[in-house]
Amino acid sequence: MTTIGFLARRVLAALALVFVATSGALLLAQLAPGDYASQFGRDQAQVAAERHRLGLDLPVAQQYARWLKRSLTLDLGESFQYQRPVTALVAERAWNTALLAATSLAVATLLGIPWGIVTGSRRGVLIRALRGVSLLFLSIPPLISSLTMLAVAARTGWLPVSGMGGVSHLVVPTLALALPIAAILERLQAQSIGDALATPMALSARARGISRRRIVWRHAWRQSLGPILAIYGVIVGTLFSGSFAVEIVTSWPGLGDLMRQALLTRDTYLVAGCAAAGAAFLAAGVLLGDVLHAVVDPRVGGA
Amino acid sequence: MARYLRFHILLLAIAAASACHRSAPGAASPAGGPARGGSLTASLRSEPPTFNRFAPTAAQAPVDAVARLTQATLVRVNRLTGDPEPWLAERWTTSADGRTLTFTLRDGVAFSDGVPFTSEDVLFSFRALYDPSVGSVLASGVMVQGKPLQIAAPDARTVVVTLPAPFAPGAALLDNVPIYPKHLLQAALDAHTFAAAWGVTTPPATMAGLGPFVVSEYVPGQRLTLARNPHYWRRDAAGVALPYLDRIVVEFVKGQDAEMLRLEAGSIDLMTQADVAPENISSLRRLRDRGALQIAEPGVSVDPILLWFNLTAAAAAKNAQARPYLQRTEFRQAISYAIDRDAIVNTLYLGAAVPVYGPVTPGNRTWYADSAPKYPHDPARAAALLAGLGLTDRNGDGALEDAAGRPVRFSILTQGNHIRGRTAAMVQEQLRTAGIAVDLVELDPPSLFGRFGSGDYDAICYGLQTSAFDPALNLDFWLSSGSNHVWNPEQKTPATPWERAIDDLMQKQAAAPALAERQRLFAEVQRLFGENLPGIYLVSPKVTIAMSRRVGGAVPVLLDPKILWQADSLYAK
Numbered sequence: 001m002t003t004i005g006f007l008a009r010r011v012l013a014a015l016a017l018v019f020v021a022t023s024g025a026l027l028l029a030q031l032a033p034g035d036y037a038s039q040f041g042r043d044q045a046q047v048a049a050e051r052h053r054l055g056l057d058l059p060v061a062q063q064y065a066r067w068l069k070r071s072l073t074l075d076l077g078e079s080f081q082y083q084r085p086v087t088a089l090v091a092e093r094a095w096n097t098a099l100l101a102a103t104s105l106a107v108a109t110l111l112g113i114p115w116g117i118v119t120g121s122r123r124g125v126l127i128r129a130l131r132g133v134s135l136l137f138l139s140i141p142p143l144i145s146s147l148t149m150l151a152v153a154a155r156t157g158w159l160p161v162s163g164m165g166g167v168s169h170l171v172v173p174t175l176a177l178a179l180p181i182a183a184i185l186e187r188l189q190a191q192s193i194g195d196a197l198a199t200p201m202a203l204s205a206r207a208r209g210i211s212r213r214r215i216v217w218r219h220a221w222r223q224s225l226g227p228i229l230a231i232y233g234v235i236v237g238t239l240f241s242g243s244f245a246v247e248i249v250t251s252w253p254g255l256g257d258l259m260r261q262a263l264l265t266r267d268t269y270l271v272a273g274c275a276a277a278g279a280a281f282l283a284a285g286v287l288l289g290d291v292l293h294a295v296v297d298p299r300v301g302g303a
Numbered sequence: 304m305a306r307y308l309r310f311h312i313l314l315l316a317i318a319a320a321s322a323c324h325r326s327a328p329g330a331a332s333p334a335g336g337p338a339r340g341g342s343l344t345a346s347l348r349s350e351p352p353t354f355n356r357f358a359p360t361a362a363q364a365p366v367d368a369v370a371r372l373t374q375a376t377l378v379r380v381n382r383l384t385g386d387p388e389p390w391l392a393e394r395w396t397t398s399a400d401g402r403t404l405t406f407t408l409r410d411g412v413a414f415s416d417g418v419p420f421t422s423e424d425v426l427f428s429f430r431a432l433y434d435p436s437v438g439s440v441l442a443s444g445v446m447v448q449g450k451p452l453q454i455a456a457p458d459a460r461t462v463v464v465t466l467p468a469p470f471a472p473g474a475a476l477l478d479n480v481p482i483y484p485k486h487l488l489q490a491a492l493d494a495h496t497f498a499a500a501w502g503v504t505t506p507p508a509t510m511a512g513l514g515p516f517v518v519s520e521y522v523p524g525q526r527l528t529l530a531r532n533p534h535y536w537r538r539d540a541a542g543v544a545l546p547y548l549d550r551i552v553v554e555f556v557k558g559q560d561a562e563m564l565r566l567e568a569g570s571i572d573l574m575t576q577a578d579v580a581p582e583n584i585s586s587l588r589r590l591r592d593r594g595a596l597q598i599a600e601p602g603v604s605v606d607p608i609l610l611w612f613n614l615t616a617a618a619a620a621k622n623a624q625a626r627p628y629l630q631r632t633e634f635r636q637a638i639s640y641a642i643d644r645d646a647i648v649n650t651l652y653l654g655a656a657v658p659v660y661g662p663v664t665p666g667n668r669t670w671y672a673d674s675a676p677k678y679p680h681d682p683a684r685a686a687a688l689l690a691g692l693g694l695t696d697r698n699g700d701g702a703l704e705d706a707a708g709r710p711v712r713f714s715i716l717t718q719g720n721h722i723r724g725r726t727a728a729m730v731q732e733q734l735r736t737a738g739i740a741v742d743l744v745e746l747d748p749p750s751l752f753g754r755f756g757s758g759d760y761d762a763i764c765y766g767l768q769t770s771a772f773d774p775a776l777n778l779d780f781w782l783s784s785g786s787n788h789v790w791n792p793e794q795k796t797p798a799t800p801w802e803r804a805i806d807d808l809m810q811k812q813a814a815a816p817a818l819a820e821r822q823r824l825f826a827e828v829q830r831l832f833g834e835n836l837p838g839i840y841l842v843s844p845k846v847t848i849a850m851s852r853r854v855g856g857a858v859p860v861l862l863d864p865k866i867l868w869q870a871d872s873l874y875a876k
Contacts, residue, residue: 033746034753043786043793047756049438050359081352081360083502092523154564161564163554164525251561253524260557261349266749 003294010290014283018276025275026067029268030060036080036266054080067269076276077269079262086273089258094277096164097247097254101239101281103170104177108235112182113228116189120224121197121216131190137183143245146176150250162251173250177243181235185228192224199223233289238282337856339543341875342550343572345867346562350555351527354510354518355501356481357431357439368575368864372529372551374481375513377406377425377462378474382860382868385669385772387475391420391482391513391536392462401469401816406462414484415532416511422456427485427492429454436495441479443779444770452476469814471821472775484511515546515871527553537871547856547874551867563587566596572851572875573866578604579847580722581655587849599848599859603666605769607659607843608726610638610715612762614790614837616798628692628705629713629761635836637688639678641737646680647729647842651722656842661833662780664843666861667772669818672826676833685737696738703738712740713761716754719745726841727764755789763789764841770862774825775813781828782806790837801835852876 037050051057055066067077076086119130137145149172153159160169196202197220205215244256251257255274262270347368352360356370379390389395392406412420432439433451445452450467457463470476487509491500501510507518515537516529529551537545554571556562563583565571567590579587590596612618612629619630628634644658660677663670689695689703694711697704703711717727724745731741746754754760767787769777779785783794783802797803805828812824832838848859848866855874857866866873 032750034749034751034756036749038749038752038756043443044756046440046443046786053359053438083353083358083360083499084504088504089523096524150561150564154568157568160570161568162556162561163565163570248557249561251556251558253555257524257557264747264749 006294007291010287014280014287017283017286018279021279021282022071022272022276023064023068026268026272027060027064029263029266029271030063032266034266036268063268067272076273079270079273080267081261081265082267082270086269089270090255090273090277093253093255093258093274094281096252097243097256097277097281100170100173100177100247100252100254101236101243104174104181104243105236105239107174107178108181108185111178112185113189115182116186117193117216117221119186120190120193121212121220134183134186137179138187140180142176142180142243143249145179146172146246146249149176162249164251164253169252173243173246173252176246176250177239181239184235188228188231189224192227193220196220196224229292229295231289233285233287233292236285236288238285244278337539337543337547337872337874339547339874340549342548342552343854343873343875344552344554344570345573345575346556346565346571347527347553347575348555348557348559348562350524351503353502354505355498357437357441357483358498358501359438359440364576364863368867369518369527369529369553370481371514371864372516372867372870373510373512373514373518373532374483376478376481377408378477380475380478380771382862382865383858387473387478395474397473401471401473401814402466404464404466404474406464406474408460408462409536410460412513412536413534414511414513415517415534416484416487417534418484418486418511420482420484420513421459422462423459424482424485425462426454426456427489428480428482431483431488431492431497432480434492434497437492437497439498444479444776445476447476469816470775471813471815472771472773475771475773475776478771482513487511516551519550525555527555529553535871539872546871548870551870551873559583566849566851569595569851572854573857574849575864575867578844578865579849581652581844584653584655584847587847591849594852597850597852597854599850599857601846601848601859601861601865603657603664603861604844604846605664605666605772605861606766607662607664607840608723608764608766609662609838609840610727610730610762610764611790611838612713613758613760614798615758616791617758618761625709626705626713628694628711631692632835633688633692634694635839636678637685637692637737638734638739639836639839640681640685640688641739642678642730642733642839642841643680644842646733647726651725651729652842652844655847656844659840659843661829661840662767662838663774663829666843666846667769669772670774670822670825672822672829674826675829678836678839682737689738694738701738702740710740711738712742714742714744715762715764716744716746716751716760717764718748718751723765730764730841768863772862774809774828775821778809778813781809799835801831805831 035051035056036054037047037056055063070077074087078084079086079089082089115130115134119127150161153161153172159171163169193216202215202220205219206212243254244259247254247256248260255277259271259274262274347365349365351365351369352363353366354369356366356374375391377390377392378387381388391409391412393409395404395406397404408422414420431437432442432445447467447470453465455463488497488500491497503521507520510518512532515532515535517532518527519530520528531546531549535545539545556565556571559580562571562574566574587596587598591598612635614630622629648654648656648658657665661675663672665671693706694703696702697708705711715727715731717724727743731743734741755763767780767789771777774781779787782788783797783806786792791798797806808824808828812821812828815821815824846861850857850866853876855876856872858869859865860868
């Protein structure tokens with residue numbers, strides 16, 4: 001198969017993922033009990049009028065068909081509560097989510113890769129301690145770590161406890177998201193560099209008198225990069241689409257916060273829009289992972 | 304070592320950057336009192352979906368809070384006393400029959416864009432309020448006996464309001480109607496686009512109001528910045544132009560816990576929905592004792608938690624064969640006796656609540672009738688009432704059965720992840736010891752409202768919010784035709800004699816001019832309610848309000864917005 005064919009297949013799979021996730025989210029939100037118009041204290045005539053205004057009195061299949069037709073032109077409908085186009089609302093928040101995810105990814109990469117190289121290429125008490133720390137980060141869910149850091153931030157006053165503002169507001173959510181990923185990268189990198197150092201090439205280089213440091217940082221590291229790149233895309237996708245819990249805990253105004261609000265008010269088109277953005281991030285990440293994997297291992301692209 | 308130094312420098316830089324976002328102090332007052340200038344930061348748990356209080360999507364506390372900061376009404380109900388007081392209208396007179404109110408508008412008042420305010424703006428606002436194309440959520444609350452008020456403007460400073468029938472609260476009705484600028488919104492009303500006007504993306508420069516602040520900047524998901532209205536019309540006793548503050552920054556902070564953390568960290572000064580969860584009160588008191596915060600306790604909330612049964616005709620028909628007791632007053636009385644409210648207060652609210660037995664709590668001092676029936680915890684009396692209905696433990700398993708041997712069982716719907724849900728769980732446990740099985744169903748609000756709307760429930764444990772002290776302003780709850788008459792809403796004719804009696808008493812009460820007579824009639828309503836118990840009231844929290852030490856001039860009250868109702872008199876210390 002050609003590279004173009006490989007890419008086309010992956011792009012189609014990504015689009016299918018976005019479509020299925022979005023349609024699923026919309027239909028589930030519509031089928032859930034209650035709707036945007038229902039409230040205590042609202043008389044039945046008011047509720048009926050509001051349902052009619054919003055098109056909620058139509059059968060679910062008809063609502064879905066109308067939404068589907070509009071979505072072909074990238075019109076994802078209008079949010080009931082904000083009275084604004086869903087695409088505009090989602091775009092504003094997606095940027096915030098992307099900022100948080102990109103920062104977290106950079107921190108995780110800059111921390112996790114060197115950390116893994118060190119723990120994979122050396123021995124000793126300090127290295128065992130570093131591995132222990134890595135396991136600790138790996139086992140603490142971001143939700144718990146963000147809550148802990150928020151409590152510390154509130155008690156010490158060192159950092160803003162929530163919200164979005166200057167660079168300082170990024171610290172708590174970024175660390176909450178980045179530390180477990182850094183730990184994953186450390187584990188993978190340590191394993192991979194250990195394997196690379198055990199190859200005949202590395203052993204013969206050592207026998208020729210090349211320093212261990214040079215072998216690790218110039219040769220073995222490059223060789224060990226393949227497995228990391230192969231899953232990097234998946235990590236990117238997961239990070240961009242999976243930061244919702246941390247966003248909610250830290251009041252970061254991203255897609256997670258918007259999705260929660262949309263779900264709580266049965267703002268169905270907004271639910272679908274948020275799901276579309278999350279799925280698009282995930283699909284893009286998986287696509288990137290596939291491409292990177294194909295780059296480091298041409299057998300994948302040609303499979 | 305150098306690396307550690309760099310790390311500490313980084314931390315200091317971050318802390319300094321963080322400090323830059325905190326509120327600014329006002330200029331020092333020479334007399335030590337309030338000074339103009341500075342800003343305060345308030346939190347809001349959800350974003351206002353619109354800046355238009357008349358919009359169909361405006362039935363939310365955030366829209367009301369922002370409207371009270373940016374708009375003004377002819378008359379304001381003083382949240383402390385419950386009495387209407389002159390606001391945009393400097394005075395008013397009431398005709399002998401109580402149906403005609405003549406308002407004289409203040410002279411020299413202008414909107415924030417400098418355009419003078421006249422009676423034409425009042426006429427326009429009421430036209431928009433009642434216009435069917437707007438579909439305002441406020442309209443039904445500004446009617447008397449389901450009919451709109453008639454508004455006339457004989458001259459630029461006079462407005463005549465004619466009520467369809469005598470209505471004792473009179474001018475207080477107008478506390479809910481912000482006056483919008485005709486010169487900016489007339490075109491939208493004529494084009495039937497008023498409902499969508501002044502959304503959150505509307506450029507601030509194209510909006511204007513008569514409130515103390517104007518919208519300066521809106522950052523989606525983050526904050527709303529309100530700046531001083533340069534044309535605001537109020538002055539303090541010393542003649543200083545209000546508001547004192549240059550700015551109020553409203554940060555959108557989702558959730559009470561996040562709000563508490565930010566208050567503790569000093570990044571917000573006050574909470575718009577200002578109540579504090581019981582579990583946070585002790586830590587806040589410690590912070591107050593250390594001088595980090597100030598706490599106010601204005602009294603017992605007027606929004607109690609209640610349990611009501613589905614008393615609709617459809618539910619009665621459905622339960623007629625298997626569970627007829629669910630419609631019986633004696634069953635509800637037995638449930639009320641079986642509930643240990645003191646245990647709920649002490650366990651769940653850690654003492655920060657009081658037991659209540661009816662919709663009017665001791666926090667509503669003018670209207671609370673202590674003589675209304677009470678149901679203190681009395682398991683023996685509960686058992687006797689249940690036995691009277693034929694519900695006894697027939698097989699010795701500790702649970703009650705009816706004459707056919709079916710277990711006594713019903714479900715309670717409640718709001719999950721909320722103190723209402725935890726209260727319902729305690730009720731479930733207490734009723735289990737009384738031999739009654741309760742299935743607790745925790746739902747999110749839309750699901751709960753959906754089940755309520757379709758009548759698909761046995762009982763609901765929830766809290767109904769009161770927007771006013773005066774019961775005549777809550778007729779939607781008391782009258783059998785009301786949509787908030789939750790146990791059996793929107794009845795064509797009263798389903799029971801006691802509901803008919805309450806309807807008559809409330810109509811008389813709403814029309815009676817003398818307060819003492821109104822109080823007497825309403826005490827009778829509370830007695831009837833307590834005897835027939837359509838809703839089993841459980842507890843009402845003691846309201847605790849926490850603010851930073853920087854907040855000056857606050858007069859915390861029980862009704863929302865508990866601090867910002869007096870926003871023009873707040874100042875930054």
